[in-house]
Amino acid sequence: MLITRLLETGSIVPLPKYKNCYLATSSPSDVARVESKTFICTADRREAVNVPKAGVKGQLGNWMSPEDADAAIAERFPGCMKGRTMYVIPFSMGPLDSPYSKIGVQLTDSAYVVCSMRIMTRIGNQVLEKLGSSSSEGYFVKALHSVGWPAEGHPAQRSQWPCDPERTIILHKPEINEIVSYGSGYGGNSLLGKKCFALRIGSSIARREGWLAEHMLILGITDPKGTKRYVAAAFPSACGKTNMAMMRPTLPGYKVECVGDDIVWMRFDQKGQLRAINPEFGFFGVAPGTSRTTNPVAMDTVFENTIFTNVARTSDGGVYWEGMEDPEPGVTITDWLGEPWTPGSTKPAAHPNSRFCTPASQCPMIDPHWESPEGVPIDAILFGGRRPKGVPLVYEAFDWKHAVFIGAAMKSEATAAAEHKGKEIMHDPFAMRPFFGYNFGHYLQHWLSMETAVPNVKLPKVFHVNWFRKDDQGKYMWPGYGENCRVLEWILLRIDNEPGTAVPTPIGNVPTREKFDLEGIQVDFDGLFDVPVDFWKNEIEEIAKFLYDQVDEDLPEEIKEQIDNLLKRLNSQ
Ligand code: GDP
Ligand code: PGA
Ligand code: MN
Ligand code: MN
Secondary structure, three states, X not given: OHHHHHHHOOOEEEOOOOEOOEEEOOOOOOOOEOHHHEXXXXXXXXXXXXXXXXXXXXXXXXXXXXXXXXXXXHHHOOOOOOOOOOEEEEEEEOOOXXXXXXXXXXXXXXXXXXXXXXXXXXXXXXXXXXXXXXXXXXOOEEEEEEOOOOOOOOOXXXXXXXXXXXXXXXXXXXXXXXXXXXXXXXXXXXXOHHHHHHHHHHHHHXXXXXXXXEOOEEEEEEOOOOOXXXXXEEOOOOOOHHHHHOOOXXXXXXXXXXXXXXXXXXXXXXXXXXXXXXXXXXXXXXXXXXXXXXXXXXXXXXXXXXXXXXXXXXXXXXXXXXXXXXXXXXXXXXXXXXXXXXOOOOOOOOOOOOEEEEEXXXXXXXXXXXXXXXXXXXXXXXXXXXXXXXXXXXXXXXXXXXXXXXXXXXXXXXXXXXXXXXXXEEEOHHHOOOOOOOOHHHHHHHHHHHHHOOOOOOOOEEEEEOOOOEOOOOXXXXXXXXXXXXXXXXXXXXXXXXXXXXXXEOXXXXXXXXXXXXXXXXXXXXXXXXXXXXXXXXXXXXXXXXXXXXXXXXXXXXXXXXXXXXXXXXXXX
């Protein structure tokens, strides 16, 4: 068994406190996605990435010519797996019996990757059988991965976590549905079904086929009357998708069930209903901050059949991370780098981007329809991010074009999920900045075209949420987590077109006080929903500059109109 091999080589250690759980600790230079080394390779540059104005550095993806990509591959791959085992993993993104699913085959020289792919995707003979059947046209995405170590002429890294950070490169060829990833074992760079296939190659297939591949969670929410709705939500990495997907609502009578926590594939059916599947089979979730109080459901999911990466270890064979309940007295902690750790230590015990990789089927609130081949019906889409200032708890788009503009204008504080440093507020349109598989201008056009995707299209309502607004003392103004169901309750009222629920502001509709349930919590309603005009004038100016600079000739007229309209609304305040 591969686990035994990983244990023998010291790549993972057992966690005897739990059932079938293991801990891997990576090289300190291989802990997150590397956006700067990730490329989309097409013959025509403008297909792959938006072309910024002269002198402006593009922020929405990197392009490489197929020739340069092939040269990069030729420099790295020959002999790179010499003397080691290469594994072949046929995998399905999406339930095997779903017409929306797609198949991939990954080659890799990492047993850690095989064990993780087995959790994150549906793998094995069942996939090969489907691939061989006529209905799937024998078509699959080719995914090649090597950790790139030991490579001739390149010095040894830590042998427990082979990688080649200096020469890491992640290449996507959407025209021929191929992925080549070299040098990194970190999940987002090495589990090629996830970001590389389901988002980058996926979004490009989706454009051709008329659907959407997005960085979104999916949840089902049942109200006290028993009506169930599904909602999808796009937040940048480490901004709350997994938590929201597993939310335990604090309002009585509500029930939330989880369909997926990171990626959605969705399309309008012939009746005009938007339907979504989760192409994944597991959760690759951020560990720090996960606790009995913040996310009890995750805590009930992850202590069986789970691979942890870069969390801290306890002397009683368990795991520990920042925000988790303290271990029992007498239990000592070893940090993710293998050093003794105490609460007084200046460095974190777990890496801020440490992760659990766990089967979705173990989630106690997994939705009964999470593997439905036809997908679940989506009635609302949420966009959101970490916005300490100026952005209300929730606001609603006026219409579809405005909704697409809100997605395009998304920004969020940088997190540990990628290589960015500090807490800079970055543009992250649709939470897809690191994941676009094609030109963002074309992507906007594709989203706009959904308004007429099918006759009788039933467009979902679209909202922007922000759990992360801070007061002048720097404290979060909103309790978040399970209390976010109060926002969902209001969203359900909006879906049902309840009268008296919203008032317009220049940026969108916000809740009326009467129809927003604050019973049992102490919050500053006015502060949470304030739309400061000066802040927003600056904001729109900055967003307009970003979109014009970055997307330039490919910026759709509809988006330019949205910018002008918002400016007019702000100026008439
Ligand atoms: P994902 O990467 O988008 O899936 O984000 P996660 O759900 O893993 O959350 C990332 C981090 O944000 C964790 O440390 C969470 O504890 C924290 N977080 C999630 N939801 C909330 C919330 O509603 N309020 C606050 N303050 N933090 C949250
Ligand atoms: P996340 O997924 O969105 O849950 O952080 C991993 C990633 O985006 O790198
Ligand atoms: Mn993600
Ligand atoms: Mn997540």
